[in-house]
Amino acid sequence: MNKENDIRKKYISVKGARLHNLKNIEVNIPHNKITVITGVSGSGKSTLAFDTIYAEGQRRFVESLSSYARQFLERMAKPEVDSVTGIPPAIAIEQKPTARNPRSTVGTTTEIYDYLRLLFGRIGKTYCKDCGQLVKRDSPSSVVEEVLKFNDDDIVYVTFPFSRQMEVTEEIEKFKESGFFRLLKKDTNEIISIDEIDVSEIEKNEYLILADRFKLQKDKETITRITDSIELAFRVGNGKIEIRNITKNENKKFSKEYECTNCDIPYFEPEPRLFAFNNPYGACPHCQGFGRTMGIDEDLVIPDKTRSIRKGAIHPFNTESNAKHLRALIKVATKNSIPVDEPISSLSKKQLEIVWDGAGDYIGINGFFKYLEDNSYKMHYRILMSRYRGYTKCRACDGSRIRTSARQVFINGKNIPELIELPLNQHLEFIKNLKLNSYETEMAGQIVRELNWRLSLLVEIGLE
Template sequence: MPSSHSDLKDTYYDTLDPREYIIIKRARVNNLKNLSVAIPRNKFVVITGLSGSGKSSLAFDTLFAEGQRMYVESLSSYARQFLGRMEKPEVDYIRGVSPAIAIEQKVNTRNPRSTVGTSTELYDYLKLLFARIGKTRSPVSGKEVKRDTVTDVVEWINQLPVDSKIIIACPLTIPTGRKLKGELELLLSKGYTRVLVKGEPQLIEELAGTKKKIPKNTEIEILIDRIVTNPTDEDLNYRLADSVQTAFFEGHGDCFVYSDKKKTPFSDRFELDGMRFTEPSVNFFSFNNPYGACRTCEGFGKVLGIDTDLVIPDKTLSLYEGAVAPWRSEVMGKWAQPWLKHGAKYDFPIHRPIADLNHKELELLWNGNKDLDGIHDFFKYVESKSHKIQYRVLLSRYRGRTTCPDCRAPAFVKTRDM
């Protein structure tokens, strides 16, 4: 226990900062005898002691009881009437407690493979927590992937200076096999009157009737609405929201806002850097749900591939001594030749045992470079010839369960309990 009343003055606890400590002063629950403690926050704290010394009285009946009581107090009076009054634990005071979760000890003999997380049900909370607070980042730019909502766009528009003239638009996509003229007529029948051609408003009727040929890749957008901003006008805000919603719909997820000729794009698709992402859900964080597992190996951590230990069975040999097993034959020996000739040019030590090669050298041996074909190139070649029986036989000799190249996860037992 971090500190107890016996060695410190009672007033000491009054001076502590509840942002740093959970402070319990003079707890008298059950057999506790005016126990005062200061528990550091954001730390993993263990309470130990003899059986009957009051560990549970302190942890559950005092600390957790107070956390729970404060949580209930924070609810509306309507919600509280269903929960009943919770008594304040017998203490002078408790400070710095946050809403709490308690997990009681229980012996689970039913499934020996359960984890702490699963048998305490804490895992369910964690999955939910991660799904809710999880942020998706694009592996390309590292930026956060966000979906723009109608509210986001309306708020963005409303932060513009009052009386700004804005245009809400969306791209006009012409499905393959359909003509622009037909699409324009469709827009007219839907009640739209204008489009933007390269950002300039134009009447749809005029554009549809023009004799001029419109180049194929001309940027045409549907003008959804024109508005003069005024954030305090409630009716206008409704109209804005409506127009933005329409733009997202007609634009298949894209909405553009023009202000001062400047075009700001919004998207309600969960996309970034040209990639579409899946929004985090509880299933993502479940280790035996296909959603949460690696797509390539389905969470097994192993795939059927080239087994490196079969390719280089004896790592005390050097490349020169024939370390690469498939290159030992007379025919395939020609793959080793360029290495023996030009290896030195790329600082590749052909006489050094494979076990003593550094990461860079191994990488070179497997992946090669512009002049040297690596072991992977060799197997790609063999695979391309696998219509021939001798190549298929060769390939089968080196195939095995190998670490999944996509997640590089160590294989784990799939039979674990939820």
């Protein structure tokens, strides 16, 4: 066995290290022993340990991975050194203040994001942002299906609303031509002949057109009749229909549009491009998919979160001319039991809302800046404002960069922004535990498998 090999087995052998301050260093560091590198500040201890030995170990590890795995890792330059031999797999523990968000997520790996876009575009479901109802597109057959879920003998009315896209008198004529002569008063379910009522009454939007009413039976004949009247109502009513179960006192609205029928809020239908923030179709219109907007930077307004309100946590209120806002805040704080002598970081979300939005005589931090904005013709207001301006998280999309319609799409209770914020191992768990029905499996099984092995790989190579 030659000497070179012997050294390789027992030592990490560094020759000709010249990075930064290192002056052509040659050193043998024994394996299986604790070695301490000491020296005066700036002598190159970290350069030797982290930037040369660890970096070279890391570089070789990365080189040994498949080209697929390598694309997720930064390319590492070869350190300036003639040779390093006998190097085992390296880990480095650095003394470092805790980073704000030390977790690694898939947020930045575009390939995973592309698969998520496919997954959510195919089988994601939209839930209304205001009422939480499932958003879907209805057809006559889906309405019939819902009606048949009622009990036998329930009294059911098939109605539809005025479109209000033309003059009411014109619309009334149209309905009569189609054979509809009865109106239903929305709040009382009272049936009135269309000719008995004044047009001005109808304009108040208190009436529906009654298309049919029946006692529900589930024999073939009744089902045919129900289907016929629902199809007709759907057509004449421009794809909007309201089924009223009089027995149960239950109303159900349906629409051929992709919208929440409770709130009349339209949504974009899920498709892969809806989740792309670099495409106007998916991007949050408020920040254009940037995730941040120019505004008042909260970290500049409250630079020290350990300070209490009374001790001046809110920076702009610390001048003599603005101290009145601080006094007003302290007054409303007492009323709303907001602690003014505790660090401001201890305030609850609700309490912070009052601090920002104001209450009673206190205009709030936002009100204060609005005042400056409204009076920005005054030079000193503009200067004051500019001290607190910066890029802040977009309030419309909460920094997720995608529009509301995209953020309201969920699979198994999670939307894309929540998913990409998860640490990789939890993200993988979520994908592994997805519960899909047979239709969803058919639509997206392959995508789930692709995501599964890619995420597994990322977790395996230790990016989690």
